[in-house]
Amino acid sequence: MSQKILTANEIGVLWTQYMENSMTLPLLDYFEKTLEDDEIHPLLEVAKQTANNGVSQCTQIFKDEHLPVPDGYGKEDLNPNAPKLFTDAFILNFLEHLGKVGLTSASLSLGTSASEEVRDFFTNRIERQSTLYNQCVELGMNKGLYVRAPQVEIQDQIEYVKGKSYLHPFNKRSLNAIEISHLFENYKTNSIGEVICQGFAQTGKNKTIKKYMREGKNLSIKHRKLFSSVLDESGIQTPMTSSNFLTMATDPVFSDRLMIYLIGVLSSAGHGNYATASSASLRYDLIFTYQRLSVDIAMYAKDGMDIMIKNGWFEEPPQAPDRQQLIQ
Template structure:
């Protein structure tokens, strides 16, 4: 049987999963070395196993297809013996986040793949990351660390929108449950982003990167407040994760390249979250908030990309051959 070549979508997704999971391996290796709670350690161990498997499996595809293997990230990008930087409650929250993000990312990768062996890989990875998410939530609930979404009373009967007032940014109605989902999740992700920026800012030796991380911390804090204030306007108190989850250690843990790349991934995820929330929200003031805050993230991400490029840290995804250049050479 003739071998079927990988499509551009498959190559792109395999590349993305390799680079991001090779980074995740380094982060989780450090968290495993510093976590203290045995039950949380079991979740970290499983998460690390998933990331290593995905890195190994995607690397095999590149080797078998004769494609350049991405550099990604290695043990050189982490100091696993560094003092503890993040407390165990943050580690569990982080695991919940990557389980959720991983399941979504692998599902998208599956949806654009054609070859059965590639689909099998992403199906397995999506299933494993769903299990990771459930493990982290179950552990958080058992330990009283899981931050639940708000609980509210809803109307007794089905209702229909009767006029444009429902969408008005001026006569603000109470929030519906779909809008609540996105406000809560964006508070949660910004809280995680704030803690990550705090840890990165105090452990880098670069003043430029320290300044960049401090700026990211302030953006995350500002966005969390915007969303929390919207909830409070509807008399809903936002459940807030603890912010005191970073130790006072200043010893370097991760390479500057890894930290900057990780922030680029978080910024892209943030923009995607805001875009989804904007589409799902039916109050125009919410839509405008998501759109203007998304612009702020985009500008921040662009500055981060500039730092990556100037330092030669931004690895290029595989791309199509430049036929014009080939003609020039011939």
Template sequence: MSDRCPLLTSAEIACIWTAYMQDSMSKCILGYFLKHLEDEEIRSVVKYSYDLAASHIEKLTALFKEEKLPIPTGFSFENDVNLNAPRLYTDMFILTYIENMAKFGLIGYGGFIAMSARKDIRTYFREGLQEVSDLYEKGMDVSLSKGLFVRAPYISYPTSSDFVDTHKYLSGFSLFSSQRPLNVIEISHLYTNIQTNLMGAKLAISFAQISPRKEIQQWMLRGKDISEKHIQVFTKALLNNDIQPPVSSDISITDSTTPPFSDKLTLFHMGLLSAAGTGNYATAAAASQRSDLILNYERLSFEIAQYAKDGADLMIKHAWLEQPPGTKDKTQLAKKKDTK
């Protein structure tokens, strides 16, 4: 550690540990994608993303060494990827995947900056935020140029501003009158959560397809069913307001059953998506004003939390769940110390 820098705070250690784990996972997945991509425009986006992940791992590794912190095990090509496995995903799926993960990165890096105090750590995450923003731009440009990007629903422009004049505006339940129309904030969150669940469902079924373990196949298929159920709930809310929900193009997977990724990696990935989904639902619930939408987000969040917990149990069972840095149990230390 440099003499001019104070020790890292617990929040800063949490940020760099989490970033390392996610970047090591991303490098493995992106390296496999690069083996099978055919579209050169999409390849350039994935290569940019891969190079970012590789660069981040180098910088974070140096930081861990400088601070004399143990480097996380994370994920590696040696242990978690079979680059010779047949193609599992279409180019379209890969581009959609990059766009979704870039969105998660934008949120994640913003949070890391907010939790960091030391200037070098803030600088690292600010640069990371700019890089992931550039990645999102590159992915969006390619997606739009190919006509693949699915836009949020359109509405008629309002002609004037207005104020809420009744408490019924907040109610999503009524036996004697129809629900009030959705506002643009509510529509945007429904749209976003449909999109993320579409990606989650596809990943879950692909991971089930390649896993050699029955219990993990079943857990992945359960995740697919949960995502599809949530898509139906959010789609119904839009259709009840005569709003066309987003319809994605073909983002299919192939019929390959040869595992390109370890079960350890796929379980971690689904846990990451579950955490992101829970965060999305919490944000959506806080931003929505119709009570029926809020209740839906709350009950569906509980379902995701239980699913994630069961996934963590599987990882613990197979000794795959890497423990974040933490403090010592002072009570246990006191009990175990040598007495004189």
């Protein structure tokens, strides 16, 4: 293969894909060892193949471009003998979330890429993540584990906004369908974050990590309850599965650095979700709420980054040369 010069965009998104896929593999290996439901196994296999493909293809592109292959994450970040921590119901929900996050990431990455090889890579990623997401939703619905968004009655005639009061921050009109969608999806993602933080807190041994995970759990609960209360104000109940997602296991499962990195990835996805929801919402109180909660996530993510840097766990992304330093 002839050498090609990748743009900064392409190097950045490929590096991120490598890191996130290498981090996902120990998670999926653990799920595979502890999963009991045979119907979920094929979906787990799809997720593993997708992650393995991401790592191998990124590695090949980096080598072809004479770029260093990141260290990433691996088997050393998993305790293979750890007992079951997450229930099968949570594993299915997590795989659905993984497909959704992967779709968003691959779509954004494709939109910033020019190289045909890189565009083909992300096009393939979108197809794979779509397959995973669709299969998870279908199985979840068949098992009664998929949490559908609220159903509401919609007026039977088209209406036009008749005044600025529709946007007024103190006029809490009933929610429109777009606002309901974002509130509910952010409710769901915080519910997943709450479970993961609780699981990591109860299996972690490092006091700093346990404290950080407890803070993450409390933050997820705070945000989840806020979204639920906004829906309640419009008479919309928040449906949620009653399945228990965690066992009582306390043995360490994942390395501290992997746990912190995963929380960072989820925080970044949540931050993006809030930005999208803020721009799509027409009630100004919702816009202010999303912006305020985004600060919560940013500060929490910064604390996680500080922990990683302090412990030497943060692998530096590729960066441009420091021209000022070269002058000195």
